Amino acid sequence: MNHRLPWGQMGRMAGRRVLLAVPVLAAVTFGVFAVAAASPFDPVKAYAGTAGLTASQENLDQLRANLGVDRPLVSRWWDWLGSALGGDLGDSTVMRQPVADVIGERLGWSVLLATAAFAVAVLLGTGLGVLAARRPGRLLDRCVSAAAYTLEAAPAFWLGLLAIWFFALELGLLPAGGLTDAASDTVTLGQVAGHLELPAAVLGISQLPWFFLYVRQGVADALGEDPVRGARARGLSERTVLLGHALRSGMLPMLTLIGSRVPELITGALLVETVFSWPGIAAATVQAATSVDFPLLAALTVLATVAVVLGNLLSDLLYALADPRVGFDG
Amino acid sequence: MTARSIRGAAAATLATVLALTAAACSQPGGPAGGSGSGAADSAVVGIAYEPDSLSPLLGYGKDGNSKIFDGLLALDAGMKLRPALATALPEVRDHGLTYTYRLRKGVKFSDGEPFGAKDVVFTYRTILDEKTNNASRTELDAVKSVEAEGDDTVVFRLKYPYAPFAQRTVLPIAPEHIAGKQDVNTGDFTTRPIGTGPYLLTQWSKGEKLSFRANPGYWGGEPKVKKFTMAIIKDDDVRATRLRAGELDGAILPPNLAKGFTDGTRTYAATTYDYRTVTLPTHNAVAGDTAVRRALDVAVDRKAMVDSILNGEGRPAYGPVPTDSEWFTKGTERTHDLAAAKKILDDAGWKPGKDGIRTRNGVRAAFPLWYLTGDKLRQDHALAYASDARKAGIDITTEAGTWEVIEPRMKQDAVLAGGGSPADPDFDQYTLLKSSLAGDGFNNMAWYDNKAVDKALEAGRRSGDGAARKAAYDTVQRELMKNPGYTFLTHIDHLYVVKDRFGPLTTQVEPHDHGLASGPWWNVEDWTPKK
Numbered sequence: 066m067n068h069r070l071p072w073g074q075m076g077r078m079a080g081r082r083v084l085l086a087v088p089v090l091a092a093v094t095f096g097v098f099a100v101a102a103a104s105p106f107d108p109v110k111a112y113a114g115t116a117g118l119t120a121s122q123e124n125l126d127q128l129r130a131n132l133g134v135d136r137p138l139v140s141r142w143w144d145w146l147g148s149a150l151g152g153d154l155g156d157s158t159v160m161r162q163p164v165a166d167v168i169g170e171r172l173g174w175s176v177l178l179a180t181a182a183f184a185v186a187v188l189l190g191t192g193l194g195v196l197a198a199r200r201p202g203r204l205l206d207r208c209v210s211a212a213a214y215t216l217e218a219a220p221a222f223w224l225g226l227l228a229i230w231f232f233a234l235e236l237g238l239l240p241a242g243g244l245t246d247a248a249s250d251t252v253t254l255g256q257v258a259g260h261l262e263l264p265a266a267v268l269g270i271s272q273l274p275w276f277f278l279y280v281r282q283g284v285a286d287a288l289g290e291d292p293v294r295g296a297r298a299r300g301l302s303e304r305t306v307l308l309g310h311a312l313r314s315g316m317l318p319m320l321t322l323i324g325s326r327v328p329e330l331i332t333g334a335l336l337v338e339t340v341f342s343w344p345g346i347a348a349a350t351v352q353a354a355t356s357v358d359f360p361l362l363a364a365l366t367v368l369a370t371v372a373v374v375l376g377n378l379l380s381d382l383l384y385a386l387a388d389p390r391v392g393f394d395g
Numbered sequence: 396m397t398a399r400s401i402r403g404a405a406a407a408t409l410a411t412v413l414a415l416t417a418a419a420c421s422q423p424g425g426p427a428g429g430s431g432s433g434a435a436d437s438a439v440v441g442i443a444y445e446p447d448s449l450s451p452l453l454g455y456g457k458d459g460n461s462k463i464f465d466g467l468l469a470l471d472a473g474m475k476l477r478p479a480l481a482t483a484l485p486e487v488r489d490h491g492l493t494y495t496y497r498l499r500k501g502v503k504f505s506d507g508e509p510f511g512a513k514d515v516v517f518t519y520r521t522i523l524d525e526k527t528n529n530a531s532r533t534e535l536d537a538v539k540s541v542e543a544e545g546d547d548t549v550v551f552r553l554k555y556p557y558a559p560f561a562q563r564t565v566l567p568i569a570p571e572h573i574a575g576k577q578d579v580n581t582g583d584f585t586t587r588p589i590g591t592g593p594y595l596l597t598q599w600s601k602g603e604k605l606s607f608r609a610n611p612g613y614w615g616g617e618p619k620v621k622k623f624t625m626a627i628i629k630d631d632d633v634r635a636t637r638l639r640a641g642e643l644d645g646a647i648l649p650p651n652l653a654k655g656f657t658d659g660t661r662t663y664a665a666t667t668y669d670y671r672t673v674t675l676p677t678h679n680a681v682a683g684d685t686a687v688r689r690a691l692d693v694a695v696d697r698k699a700m701v702d703s704i705l706n707g708e709g710r711p712a713y714g715p716v717p718t719d720s721e722w723f724t725k726g727t728e729r730t731h732d733l734a735a736a737k738k739i740l741d742d743a744g745w746k747p748g749k750d751g752i753r754t755r756n757g758v759r760a761a762f763p764l765w766y767l768t769g770d771k772l773r774q775d776h777a778l779a780y781a782s783d784a785r786k787a788g789i790d791i792t793t794e795a796g797t798w799e800v801i802e803p804r805m806k807q808d809a810v811l812a813g814g815g816s817p818a819d820p821d822f823d824q825y826t827l828l829k830s831s832l833a834g835d836g837f838n839n840m841a842w843y844d845n846k847a848v849d850k851a852l853e854a855g856r857r858s859g860d861g862a863a864r865k866a867a868y869d870t871v872q873r874e875l876m877k878n879p880g881y882t883f884l885t886h887i888d889h890l891y892v893v894k895d896r897f898g899p900l901t902t903q904v905e906p907h908d909h910g911l912a913s914g915p916w917w918n919v920e921d922w923t924p925k926k
Contacts, residue, residue, distance in 0.1 A: 105799045113530035114447060115908045116454055118814070118837040119826055121533040125836055127525050131580075156581040158528075160601075161448040163581060170601065234636055241633050243603050247626035247642050248439045250598055250606050342628065348602040 074393040075382055086374045090367060091146070097366045098142040101357050108134045111356030112158055132158050134357070145363055155360030159352055164364045167349055172368075174244065175345030177257075178265055179334050185269025186326075190276025191319070195312055197277070198284035210281070213274035221271040221333040225340035228267050239263045242342035264341040268333050272326060279322050283315030290314070317388055324380030327373050435924055437622035438897065441634040441646035444910045445605075445627045449596065450585040451567035452521050452574060454531045458818065460903075460912035462607060462623075462919070464567030464590035467496050467515065467549075472901045472918070474817060476561055480510065480568055480591065484561065491556035491859045496564070498547040502614045504570045505595050512543035517571035519551075521579055528580045534563060534822075556857040558864060559819035567592070593618045593920035603627060605911070609920075618920040625911055638892060645893035647914055650706035653890040661895055663915050664888045665902035666719060668815035668823065670712045671776045673764060673882040674841035677833075679807050681762050685878050686743030687789065692879040693729050694736035694787040695780060700885050704775045708890060712883040714872050715815065715823045720904075722820045722865070724872040736787040745788070753788040761790035765804065766811040768795045776884055777811045805840050812840055815886070815907040820868045821856045827881075828852060828871065843880035891915050896925045 109129045110117050117125065129135050148155060154164035197206040216224075233241035240246070240263070245256040287293055288311045296306045338347030346365065353361040385391045449455050451464055459470050469479040476484060480502060485494040502510040519541040522529050537557035542550050553560060567590065574584045588596055593615060594607035607623040626643060628634040635652040637643050653662050675682040675691070682688070697711030716723045745753040745760055753760040764781060766773040774795065781791040791809070801810055816822040826838040830849050833842035848871050855867035875881075889905050891914050900915035900922070916922075 107799060110798060112528065116530035119533070120530045120836050121536075121832075121838065122835045124530060124533045127532075128528055128530060131526060131528050156578075158580075159447070161450070161453060161528075161581055161585040166586075229633070237640065240642075241636060242628070243626070244600065247441075247604055247624055247637070248437060248622075250622075250624075342603055344600050344603045 070386070071393070074385075078382065078385075078393040079378060082374060082378045086371070089374070090370055093366055093370050094146065094363050095142055097363050098138055098145070098359060101354075101359055101362055102138045104357050106355055106357050108132060108158065108357040108359075111358075134359075141359060145360060149363070149367075154364050157353070157358050157361040159356040159358045160349065160361065164360050167361060168346065168364060168368070171344060171346040171349055174343060175334060175338065175347070178261065178268065178338065178343060178345060179330055181261060181265035182268035182272065182334070182337075183330060185265060186272035186276050187323070189269065190273045191280050191312075191316070193273075194277045194280025195284055195307060197281045198288065198311070198315070199307060201281075201285050206281070209277065213277050216270060217274040219271070220336070221268060222336040222340050224271055225264070225267045225337050228263055229340070232263055242340075244344050264337050264343055267340075268330070268337045271333055271337075272330060275322055275326060276319060279319045280312075280315060283318050284311050285315075287311040287315040313387070317384065320380050320383045320387060322380070323383070324373075324377040327376030328369070331369055331372060434622070435896075436620055437624070438620050438644045438916070438919060438922070438924070439624040439626060439642065440893075440914070440916055441626045441628045441638060441643045442911055442914070443627075443629055443631075443634070443647060445602065446910060448585040449588040449599070450574070450579075451518060451569050451588075452527060452529065452579050453585060454529050455588075456567045456912065457531055457534070457565075458816075458906065458912060459565035460917045461567045461590070461592060462594045462911070463588050463592045463596055464569070465592050466565040466567055467498075468561060468564050470565060470818065470903065472903060474904050476565075479565075480515075481564075485551075485564070487561075487859060491558065491857070492553050494551040494553070494560060494564075496549045496551075498549065499614065500547060502591050503612060504573075504589055504591055505610055505612070506570075506573070506589050508570060508572050510568070510570070510591050511546045512549050513546075514568050514571045515549045516541050516543045517575055518566070518569045521569075521574070522566075524579075526579070556859065558856055558859050559821045562818040562822075565818075594623060613920070615920070618922075620919055620922050620924060623916075623919055644897070645891060645915065647889065647891050647909075650708045650890055653892050654706075656892045659895050660892050661899070663891045663893065663900060663902050664708055665891065665905045665913065665915075666717065667886055667889055667905040667907070667909075668715070668717060668720075668817040669813065669887045669889070669905065669907040669909070670715055670717075670815045671773065671811065671813050671884045671887065672712070672715075673777075673780055673884065674805070674810045674812055675880050675882060676805070676807055676809060676840075677842040677844055677880065679762050679809070680758050681760050681789070682809055684743070686739050686745065687760065688879045688882075689877075690736040690739040690745075690787055691784055691789065691882050692876075693732045693739075694789075695783045695882055695884065696731045697729075697884055698731065700776060700779050704772070704779065705885060705887060708888040709885045710888075712886045714875050714883055715827060716820060716868070716872065717886040720817075722868055724869040727872045727876050729876070733786055740788060747788050751785075751788055752790045759790070760788060761792070762809055763792045763794050763804075764809040764811060765794050765796055765801045767801070768797055772887070773811045773813065780811070780882070780884065802837075805837075806834060806842060810840055812881075813907055817904040817906055820864075821852075824868070824871055825852050825856060828875075841880045845874055845878055845880070848874045889913065897922055898925065 109125055113120055145155060157164050157167050160167045193209050197209050200206060229241050232239045240260050244260055245252055249256060293306060293310050296310050335347040335350055338345045350365050353365060385393050446455055456464055459466060465479045467481040468476045471477050478484060480499055481496040482499050485496045487494055498512055504510055521527055522532060523535060523538060537553045537555060537560060539552045539554045544550055570589055573589050577584055586599060593610055593613045595610050597608050598606040604624055604626045609618040609621045611617050631649050631652055634646045635648055638646045675688050677683045701707060701709045701711055710718055713727050713729055740753055745755045747753050764777050766777040777793045781793050784791045814823060826832055828843050828848050829839060829852055830844040832838040851867040851870040855864050858864050889909055893900060893915050902915050903917050905913045
């Protein structure tokens with residue numbers, strides 16, 4: 066038995082994916098510029114805000130020229146691409162800051178929230194899925210499955226408002242929003258942990274049904290297959306049968322799911338961050354979109370695309386590791 | 396392949412992600428002092444709006460109370476000008492064309508560098524530079540030049556006599572030695588400002604809060620509230636909850652939520668210039684008719700709107716100037732009189748049809764009224780207005796839209812608009828009513844065109860004499876009664892709830908656009924909290 070990981074094959078697969086990502090990224094950024102150019106929102110009005118309501122037309126026209134938003138689409142995209150490849154992501158007009166600063170200040174908090182939520186979804190989903198599959202049709206299975214189907218239909222922001230209402234307003238247990246208490250200037254671990262619980266739980270639970278349903282189905286199927294029956298016949302303990310045999314083969318579809326849920330996780334995170342005043346990239350993304358802030362919008366899209374590509378790569382690598390028949394050919 | 400190797404791979408992946416996360420999780424704002432929640436000398440308030448930038452060069456704090464900066468002048472509780480970075484009110488010469496300010500000596504920016512005339516000149520010249528993305532530049536349209544004379548005198552020369560110019564100089568002064576060395580539109584200064592003001596910014600966690608600490612070297616004396624935090628909480632209910640939970644010391648709240656606070660708190664109702672009005676476009680065959688305008692002006696029940704929509708926290712509006720202002724013209728109040736409205740329309744030839752809607756020469760007395768999507772207050776005003784108009788036989792259809800939808804229609808369709816600026820009557824009325832500004836951006840949205848008003852507006856801004864200005868704005872208000880191109884509905888009070896321990900506080904007369912400069916904390920540097 067080979068205990069070492071096939072690093073060489075994994076590396077080659079990752080390399081192929083990175084090469085494939087280049088044209089994808091170029092197309093995606095161009096798409097963003099095209100969609101933004103066709104958007105009904107006016108970047109100048111968004112920039113001026115309430116001051117724009119009393120500004121003279123001459124003042125607004127000058128702003129339009131300064132912001133460079135009257136230039137043709139293709140040349141703007143080409144210029145942006147050129148400077149982005151050189152490491153300069155440009156300046157965000159709406160935030161009055163370089164794009165790199167805008168993202169740098171916020172990305173960490175979004176990654177923290179998304180990672181915590183993903184952990185909640187995967188761990189809880191797998192655990193509940195195994196328990197439900199063990200005794201299909203029993204009370205636990207019926208309750209959790211029904212809840213999962215309901216949750217799948219519930220939008221994340223609605224869950225967030227519900228959670229604020231219940232845990233913050235009715236019970237007063239957890240803070241309703243922010244990264245720390247308003248009076249606190251320092252970001253301490255305890256404060257962040259306390260403020261992270263509610264948003265991470267809401268985001269995790271909104272993603273949980275998918276993992277739960279996949280694992281439940283996979284494990285239930287595996288329990289009826291020959292290897293499991295064989296294992297039982299050999300007198301192995303129920304625990305070993307369930308976790309060592311049924312879960313391992315039942316988890317395969319879930320590994321694919323990890324990659325494909327990344328986009329959902331990102332959009333879910335945007336909604337949850339808004340509800341909980343979480344200082345992540347959500348507010349910046351919404352503002353970038355409604356203000357047609359081209360450089361910021363393009364950078365955020367690149368980030369999201371990279372996250373999706375990486376998510377898919379990760380799930381393919383895990384899949385190939387878990388099931389040697391698949392191989393590293395993708 | 397074994398289970399162990401998979402677990403190993405999964406653990407390695409997880410560890411990498413966590414390590415990356417931890418590395419990326421530095422504090423967003425930079426260094427900061429210790430936390431002092433609930434301490435006697437700290438205050439935390441909840442506000443609904445977040446500034447886009449903290450750079451005065453891009454428009455931050457242009458109406459004063461910027462906390463981090465000072466203007467040449469400042470407004471006191473009674474909205475009277477008093478000197479700040481200047482030692483006295485300006486000397487006005489050359490028939491109102493030259494304003495000379497003498498500057499306070501010994502003032503330092505919070506980084507220790509001295510403040511001087513060069514900073515004033517830099518600030519104004521940068522704002523006037525067309526490369527600077529400042530959407531409020533038009534407000535300084537009158538300025539021809541600004542020059543330093545020595546190190547402590549600044550002279551402004553104007554293109555035309557502009558009486559309210561001194562009111563504009565509450566604008567905060569930026570340090571040339573910092574802001575002059577970076578990109579004015581996107582440099583560091585827009586998020587990490589340095590000023591001469593009573594507070595220093597310790598942290599700005601965007602979307603969450605702005606934290607300030609007292610400036611120990613403030614020329615006006617170090618503030619007693621040492622730590623001041625503005626939490627940005629857009630949702631009214633969440634803001635009220637966090638105030639009730641004790642996390643906040645004060646907050647802006649809508650009337651229905653402010654009512655619930657009694658013990659240990661005080662509620663302050665700030666009077667305002669914040670009006671809601673209906674534009675009656677000159678180019679609409681119905682709304683442009685003077686008889687229709689006058690009929691609507693008396694058909695509308697303003698008192699009922701104040702009582703039902705605003706829960707009594709406001710007052711009826713008859714023009715941009717609120718009834719309790721010294722600039723208000725007594726005798727221009729309009730009483731609600733449906734019979735009079737009907738008579739005006741009858742006399743003008745608008746005859747009721749079968750469905751109760753009037754027509755004249757085949758034109759049906761109907762037009763659309765737009766309000767901003769999602770703005771509950773404007774929606775309520777629009778619906779009440781349409782219902783009052785219908786009783787007089789005018790059919791108004793209310794429609795919701797974003798500004799992108801509304802703007803191209805403003806020339807023909809009515810809009811439920813808001814505005815109001817208390818510092819000087821010229822600020823509102825010139826841009827709202829001057830015929831030459833019709834359709835210029837969002838100025839004069841109704842394309843109002845009245846020669847007498849145009850003349851009075853010019854007289855009002857050019858004359859340096861108080862009595863002559865009062866007479867000019869009296870004329871404007873009387874003309875608006877004869878030909879009401881806008882139906883003014885209400886002036887809205889802004890409500891704030893603050894904990895008792897800060898003692899009795901004051902509020903200024905507030906504008907429509909009330910960001911972090913408004914509220915009882917307009918002068919937080921003068922608060923004396925009890926232990």
